[in-house]
Amino acid sequence: MxxxxxxxxxxxxxxxxxxxxxxxxxxxxxxxxxxxxxxxxxxxxxxxxxxxxxxxxxxxxxxxxxxxxxxxxxxxxxxxxxxxxxxxxxxxxxxxxxxxxxxxxxxxxxxxxxxxxxxxxxxxxxxxxxxxxxxxxxxxxxxxxxxxxxxxxxDPHIAVLTEPLSICIHGFQRAGGVRFGSTVLVQGTGAIGLGAIAFAKRSGAAKVIAVGGPKRRLQLAREMGADIVIDIEDVRDPAERIKLVKSETKGGRGPDMVVECTGFPSSVPEGLAYLRDSGSYVELGHFTDVGSAEINPHWHMLRNNADIHGVWGSDVEHMEMTLNILERxxxxxxxxxxxxxxxxxxxxxxxxxxxxxxxxxxxxxxxxxxxxxxxxxxxxxxxxxxxxxx
Ligand SMILES: [Zn+2]
Ligand SMILES: [Zn+2]
Structure with a gap:
């Protein structure tokens, strides 16, 4: 038929x-x-x-x-x-x-x-x-x-998360993996951000910080493994957020890894400013062109010895790994x-x-x-x- x-x-x-x-x-x-x-x-x-x-x-x-x-x-x-x-x-x-x-x-x-x-x-x-x-x-x-x-x-409505969340695994892989005992900060608490939080914690990060909103998503961020959540509505000034993030890390150094999942260009200079010296910055949020952001190459890249990774999509192996994790x-x-x-x-x-x-x-x-x-x-x-x- x-x-x-x-x-x-x-x-x-x-x-x-x-x-x-x-x-x-x-x-x-x-x-x-x-x-x-x-x-x-x-x-x-x-x-x-x-x-x-x-x-x-x-x-x-x-x-x-x-x-x-x-x-x-x-x-x-x-x-x-x-x-x-x-x-x-x-x-x-x-x-x-x-x-x-x-x-x-x-x-x-x-x-x-x-x-x-x-x-x-x-x-x-x-x-x-x-x-x-x-x-x-x-x-x-x-x-x-x-x-x-x-x-x-x-469940099929969970299995469809395999593709979006596989981007996070690809991102961590590009950055050489999450260091055990490290501090990872995730910018953005949409589906990919929440996945990055979950997977960072499961990969051995000692502390995961989420910067995002609104409140309900931040609650979910906690359930996915975030230890600290910062609501961008509560702390509206990026300079204040940078200070707050630094104060959440030992010696005020900043997180070892920052994962950008917002898709807002202005998040990038802010996220680079969070990062500790020689830390890894993983860009997952800008799958499409939504505009530019101003970067100071001296301070954001060289002086900080930043390790910056652009991540495009994911591959079969990342999908397979993600499905294995979701199935648990x-x-x-x-x-x-x-x-x-x-x-x-x-x-x-x-x-x-x-x-x-x-x-x-x-x-x-x-x-x-x-x-x-x-x-x-x-x-x-x-x-x-x-x-x-x-
Ligand atoms: Zn997608
Ligand atoms: Zn080809």
Missing amino acids: ALFSKAAVLNGIEGEFTIEEYKVPEPKRGEFILRTEAAGVCGTDVHIYYGHLNTVEYPTIMGHEFCGIIEKLGADVTEDSNGRPVKEGDRVVIVPGVSCNECYYCKILKTPTRCANIRAYGFMPNDENNRLSGGFGQYVHIQYQGTSFFKTEL MELPYEKLVTHQLALDRVEDAILAMSKKAYKLDDKEEIIKATIDPWEALAKGTVVKDKYSLA
Whole structure:
């Protein structure tokens, strides 16, 4: 029986989302059809909506943080990326980025996150070559050869945190890891910031300081392992915050590592000023271009002997490590998912997140909203067969 998939399609920059229905193709060799159970709405989706990510072409089906059930396996798909056998009915988490294995970065440098020809679910135009390639749809066509995926029994609305939180693991790895007994400061208490707090503590940091807000998130920051929380609403002057942070470290030296997860450019000079001499600064917050900040190269970089790392995305190994940690459920990761929404509420989530108010339906602020594409549509209009269905 032919399957049909409703999907939320964005038609252009600051455009309209329509719910469209497509015929699900038969999976070819090496492919499979995934029945989406959950897809996270990410800050990056907000930027795609506003056209800040110049590699995206519209119309597009977003949703790069997703997991679901294998509906139909194509030929030769027998095991997941851990070598565990897979069958129809298994739940899997998909690694959104698929590198080419042929370019300079893949083949010679062996750094597939830097692949020059990367394709990624949730970032492709919804055209005849990439139809149904995003998680904001009932089915996803797992169509790029070499797609990595992992079997899991985790609750799907937690499993979708694998991708965003894997950025934190990649960041720590780039900085040579968290030193045992060190002090780590995390700027920002969104989903990635909260993940960085959790993972820093689990990696052996003796003290984790969180600078962020609002209050509810800071409470969660404590639950994730922050020892000290600083509310930017309470301490509004950056110079005061720098003083306060320094006073929380022995000898007033400053934290050994600072992880930037706010996505506000002004956080960068402030975070560099927190850092102890020769400490590591890890930049995870600026996945898209939201402007510049003024850095004093003498004081922020050389004089402090700062070790600065820009971190772009993550790779299969970081996803695998993150999933292993989440599956242990040793922390209340489910609290990061504050909203579960129907497919026709992608736009509402994006607009709420873009206003930085993060409030939706007068409920609490969004930390992570997930889409359940099988939940009854709130508004109900569906455009059928928009493209010819071969
Ligand atoms: Zn994301
Ligand atoms: Zn490549």
